[in-house]
Amino acid sequence: MYGGGYIQEEKQEATSPIDDAQKLAAFEARIDRGEKIEPHDWMPADYRKQLIRMIEQHAHSEVIGALPEGTWITRAPGFRRKLALIAKVQDEIGHAHLLYSAAETLGKSREHMINDLLTGKSKYSNVFNYPAKTWADVTVIGFLIDAGAIVNQVANSKGSYGPYCRALERICYEESFHLKQGHDAFITLATGKKAQHDMLQDALNRWWKPIMHFHGPPDKISEHTAKLMRWKVKMATNDDMRNQFLDMYVPKILEIGITIPDPNLKKNEATGQWEFSDPDWDEFKRVINGDGPCNAERLAVRQYVEEHGKWVRTAMMNPNQKVVIPFA
Amino acid sequence: MSKIPLNTPVLDPRIKRVDLESTYGTTSIGENEHWISWEVFHQKKRGDQHVHVGIVHAPDAQLALLFAKEQFGRRLACVNLWVTKSSDIFSFSYDDEDIFDNATAPEKQYREASGFRVMEKINRYKKSKQKA
Numbered sequence: 001m002y003g004g005g006y007i008q009e010e011k012q013e014a015t016s017p018i019d020d021a022q023k024l025a026a027f028e029a030r031i032d033r034g035e036k037i038e039p040h041d042w043m044p045a046d047y048r049k050q051l052i053r054m055i056e057q058h059a060h061s062e063v064i065g066a067l068p069e070g071t072w073i074t075r076a077p078g079f080r081r082k083l084a085l086i087a088k089v090q091d092e093i094g095h096a097h098l099l100y101s102a103a104e105t106l107g108k109s110r111e112h113m114i115n116d117l118l119t120g121k122s123k124y125s126n127v128f129n130y131p132a133k134t135w136a137d138v139t140v141i142g143f144l145i146d147a148g149a150i151v152n153q154v155a156n157s158k159g160s161y162g163p164y165c166r167a168l169e170r171i172c173y174e175e176s177f178h179l180k181q182g183h184d185a186f187i188t189l190a191t192g193k194k195a196q197h198d199m200l201q202d203a204l205n206r207w208w209k210p211i212m213h214f215h216g217p218p219d220k221i222s223e224h225t226a227k228l229m230r231w232k233v234k235m236a237t238n239d240d241m242r243n244q245f246l247d248m249y250v251p252k253i254l255e256i257g258i259t260i261p262d263p264n265l266k267k268n269e270a271t272g273q274w275e276f277s278d279p280d281w282d283e284f285k286r287v288i289n290g291d292g293p294c295n296a297e298r299l300a301v302r303q304y305v306e307e308h309g310k311w312v313r314t315a316m317m318n319p320n321q322k323v324v325i326p327f328a
Numbered sequence: 329m330s331k332i333p334l335n336t337p338v339l340d341p342r343i344k345r346v347d348l349e350s351t352y353g354t355t356s357i358g359e360n361e362h363w364i365s366w367e368v369f370h371q372k373k374r375g376d377q378h379v380h381v382g383i384v385h386a387p388d389a390q391l392a393l394l395f396a397k398e399q400f401g402r403r404l405a406c407v408n409l410w411v412t413k414s415s416d417i418f419s420f421s422y423d424d425e426d427i428f429d430n431a432t433a434p435e436k437q438y439r440e441a442s443g444f445r446v447m448e449k450i451n452r453y454k455k456s457k458q459k460a
């Protein structure tokens with residue numbers, strides 16, 4: 001997976017329903033006590049809306065994130081790498097299932113969510129709008145994109161919504177293998193023949209900008225983070241997660257002789273904050289709004305798959321069955 | 329949505345063989361096309377309880393079990409799974425959560441082992457014996 005802060009925040013509607021003040025106070029007191037919110041609890045309309053948006057986009061990211069890696073299964077170097085990649089891709093699709101289920105408990109159907117993905121109405125992690133050109137790209141994704149995702153998911157698993165936390169706990173367990181197999185492949189290339197090392201360096205150079213985009217725009221330009229953090233929908237700011245990611249992974253990149261293509265990247269020991277060049281937030285906005293190298297291909301693949309699986313799904317539909325909101 | 333041309337050469341060797349552009353922007357999933365949901369209960373080892381772990385979508389119980397195996401019996405130890413339709417689950421409302429408060433209420437100490445102070449009584453008895 002891949003979820004969280006990188007995702008665009010929806011503009012708040014002017015006509016946001018006024019929530020019952022007493023219920024709101026009880027709801028917030030429950031969150032302050034560290035208790036979880038469960039599906040049929042009363043919740044502010046905006047809490048529900050923001051959670052659906054966040055969990056749904058996290059789910060879409062798992063589905064779309066499997067595409068650049070899935071492409072490489074047939075070409076992964078060696079049988080063991082192929083097996084590991086198949087297992088990882090299957091895990092990611094499993095993550096999507098878990099997350100769609102969690103979002104469904106809030107009242108949006110899986111069909112509706114997938115339709116919003118297909119029309120481009122709802123977003124997914126921006127990094128998957130970039131191509132995986134070589135095996136080294138898959139290695140960078142498996143190590144560093146999954147690492148970024150883990151920072152985000154571990155934080156969110158301490159959030160306030162029960163079903164999302166339960167899904168994330170399970171996801172985090174599986175992610176530990178994703179990270180380790182990615183790190184292993186990364187080290188193999190970095191310490192291998194010159195051609196391998198150069199291929200990895202080239203891939204990291206291309207991926208560094210999307211990696212810096214991964215946790216989302218800087219706090220000073222993202223909206224209503226404060227309320228989402230009060231409600232424990234968001235557990236850390238975009239900047240904090242990015243900083244934590246850099247703390248943990250920059251040393252792991254440098255220690256095996258790979259360089260980072262940003263001369264201004266350094267940790268300010270006084271503040272504990274990493275400093276870096278502007279990673280081009282205009283490009284981020286452009287790509288997330290549809291104008292990236294792979295946006296069209298990603299959605300076209302999903303369209304193709306949905307179109308060609310439709311006859312099976314509809315043949316098995318039972319019109320007498322009663323659909324209810326699940327308990328997941 | 330109008331047809332959007334793919335703006336990079338497609339890299340996926342499988343996808344190169346299909347005409348992606350012809351389906352682009354035309355598909356949507358019908359209502360209930362993903363069927364109903366089933367609650368899944370997972371038994372880690374013989375002797376353990378079956379524990380609720382999540383849901384799957386499936387048109388019938390056989391497929392629900394198959395999907396549950398893929399989703400919940402793939403990575404963790406498992407000897408058995410149950411599925412049941414979400415619509416067949418009945419539950420209390422969290423609004424009535426306080427009806428369970430007295431399960432752990434302090435005034436119910438008379439039914440806890442810790443509610444009985446036998447050592448105090450024994451020690452008092454022993455002490456009185458020593459004095460005598």
Ligand SMILES: [Fe+2]
Binds near residue numbers: 001092095171
């Ligand atoms: Fe994942």
Ligand SMILES: [Fe+2]
Binds near residue numbers: 001092146175178
């Ligand atoms: Fe992953």
